[in-house]
Amino acid sequence: MTTEKKCRIEGCKNKYKSGGWCHAHYERFRRYGDPLAGGTAHVPRPEKCSAQDCEKPVVAKCFCSGHYSLFRKYGDHTKAKYKWGKNGRDQWHKTSHGYIWRYSGYDDPNAAPNGFVYQHREVMANVIGRPLKSYESVHHKNGDRSDNRPENLELWVKSRPAGQRAQDLVAWAREIISQYGHMQ
Known part of the structure; x- marks a missing residue:
């Protein structure tokens, strides 16, 4: 008849390993010189x-x-490459595609969905005196995406698709003239 040896620490029901202790108590003895020392205490996880x-x-x-x-x-x-409104994120920066942009926030009417504003769109909005509409784009005349002088920028409007009724096109042309006729 074989009897299973138990750890000699009172209250411990684990199997005997070495020195009369279970693996956990033996490792504590080996590390700290006391089988009851050390160990990890369970700390409850905070909610927030x-x-x-x-x-x-x-x-x-x-x-x-x-x-x-x-x-x-x-x-x-607490460290980050960018923080909202800190570390120059709210300053103008050049993108890898050559455009100039900065973080402006989601409330800015000229901002992209990510909260960034391109400088050329902001300059054009100031030139025409209102925020740009979703179907309007800004073109750089000389092709330099970082040259955002008003004289280098053109406002472009995405045209209607082909295959429109003539009366719809005339109505659309009148609308375009009413919106942009003052810019001639």
Whole structure:
């Protein structure tokens, strides 16, 4: 008849490994010199991110997904390449395609869906005195996308598709003249 040896620490029901202790108590003895020392205490996970003024739920290491991503990338959850309105993000920058843009926010009527405004669109909006419409675009006459002087910019309007009724085209032409006739 074989008897299963148990860990000699009172209350521990794990199997004996070495020195009369289970694996966990033996490793603690090996590391700290005491089978009851060390170990990891269970710390309950907080409900909200531990970053200042962040109310998002915790994903890992007491951070929300955004702050944990910054922590993994930079070693500090407060560091980032860009911050809203800080580190020059609200200043004009040149894109990899040669355009000049800056973050303006989602409330800006000339902003793209991501909150960025292209300088040439903002200059043209100031020239015509109103925000650009979705069917209007700005063309650089000399082809230099960073040359946003008003004299280098042209307002272009996307034309109607082919196959329109004549009366619809006449109505559309009148509308175009009423909108852009003053720009001649």
